[in-house]
Amino acid sequence: MKLNQNINYIVSGLERSGTSMLMQILHAGGAPMAYDHDSRPPDDSNPKGYFELEGGKVITRLMEGNFTLDKHQGEFIKITAYGLKFLPEGRYKIIYSERNIDEILDSMEKMARIRDDSREETRDSFIKLNEMIRELIQKRSDIEPLFISYNKILESPEENINRIYEFIDSEELDLEKMRACVDKSLYRNRRN
Amino acid sequence: MDKETKTVAIPISLVNQIEKKLKDSTFNSVEDYVADVLSKHLGVESKPESSFSEDDEEKVKARLKALGYMD
Numbered sequence: 387m388k389l390n391q392n393i394n395y396i397v398s399g400l401e402r403s404g405t406s407m408l409m410q411i412l413h414a415g416g417a418p419m420a421y422d423h424d425s426r427p428p429d430d431s432n433p434k435g436y437f438e439l440e441g442g443k444v445i446t447r448l449m450e451g452n453f454t455l456d457k458h459q460g461e462f463i464k465i466t467a468y469g470l471k472f473l474p475e476g477r478y479k480i481i482y483s484e485r486n487i488d489e490i491l492d493s494m495e496k497m498a499r500i501r502d503d504s505r506e507e508t509r510d511s512f513i514k515l516n517e518m519i520r521e522l523i524q525k526r527s528d529i530e531p532l533f534i535s536y537n538k539i540l541e542s543p544e545e546n547i548n549r550i551y552e553f554i555d556s557e558e559l560d561l562e563k564m565r566a567c568v569d570k571s572l573y574r575n576r577r578n
Numbered sequence: 579m580d581k582e583t584k585t586v587a588i589p590i591s592l593v594n595q596i597e598k599k600l601k602d603s604t605f606n607s608v609e610d611y612v613a614d615v616l617s618k619h620l621g622v623e624s625k626p627e628s629s630f631s632e633d634d635e636e637k638v639k640a641r642l643k644a645l646g647y648m649d
Contacts, residue, residue, distance in 0.1 A: 401645055426646065445642065446649045466647060468638055486606075498644040508641060511634035518630040538601075 387416050387558035391460040394476055395554075397437075399483030400467045400516055402493035404536030407568070408483055409437035411547060412462055414567035415559040419462035434569070438464050445469040467519045478529045481550060482520070485536035487513055543568040588612070 389395060395417075397408045413419060425441035428434060440447070447453035448469050455476060465473075470480070487509060495502055502508050523531045532553040539546045547564050596608045605611040642648040 401642065401647060441646060443647065443649060445647060466642075468642060468647075494641065494645060498641075500644060508637055511630075511637040512641075514630040514634050515638050542601075 387418065387556060389418055389460045389462075389554070389556060392477055394455050394459055394478045395462040396470075396478055396480045397462055397464045397483070398467055398470055398480055398519075399485070399536075400490055400512060402490045402497065403467075403485040404483040404534075404539070405464055405466060406432050406434070406436050407536065407539070408481055408534065408550075409462065409464055410434055411550070411564050411567045412554075413437065415551075415561065415564035417462055417554065417556075417559060418460060420458050421464065436464075445472070448472040467515060470519050470523060473529075476528055479553070480523055480529055480531045481553065482523065482531055482533050483536050484516070484533060487516075489537075539568060583609075 397405050397412070399405045399408075409419065409421065419437065421435075421437040421439055423435050423437075425443075426436045426438055428436070438444075444453055444463070444465050445468055448465070449472050451472075451474075455474065467482075490512065491502070491505065491509060520533070523529045530553075532549065534546060534550065543565055547561070547568070551559055551561050551564065593608055596611050600608070600611060605614065639648060
């Protein structure tokens with residue numbers, strides 16, 4: 387299938403907010419995307435793969451101004467939240483994933499194998515980052531954002547995947563395969 | 579948004595309507611929704627660049643490096 391070749395399609399959100407699950411859903415639906423599993427192979431934190439480019443280190447390249455976004459027009463790539471701060475002017479459709487912040491921090495600590503002694507401060511900083519990026523992508527006229535809750539996708543996949551399908555606006559996407567892709571067994575680090 | 583809060587009573591019928599809206603939004607609670615609507619109504623501009631301080635940015639970068647997302 388083909389997406390609009392003049393648009394950069396991006397999946398974003400804080401790290402561990404469900405961005406990989408969104409990429410998996412889009413991949414199942416047949417959306418064109420760029421990723422490599424070699425630089426960051428699937429592991430226990432993400433058994434189905436991260437769907438990232440350059441091991442997720444696109445942020446550094448964006449900060450340095452040497453990431454070639456033109457090369458990825460018409461396909462999805464993953465750029466996590468902080469990287470969006472450095473997006474040059476263009477034309478973007480961004481699916482932005484959000485998740486309970488404590489679940490995100492739990493998952494980050496597990497993945498990085500760290501115990502955060504200043505967890506409250508880290509929590510505040512990531513909440514502020516999320517708010518800043520949220521506002522940024524809503525304000526920029528060259529960005530069309532869709533905000534999706536990871537927790538709500540798992541609660542009611544059909545409704546939320548329909549929103550993604552409508553946002554991408556391509557009848558070539560396989561909606562049934564996208565819906566079937568949601569794997570609730572991977573919902574770990576749950577906070578109630 | 580300030581961390582300090584104060585309880586304000588609103589009609590239960592409004593709360594019910596907000597709860598219905600939450601299902602189709604990314605707000606996590608009635609409080610978040612009400613605070614957002616009121617901020618917009620009052621023209622309270624949040625200043626993300628200033629609230630996300632250099633100190634916050636350093637903490638975020640350190641975490642991203644620990645996770646392998648930055649060099």
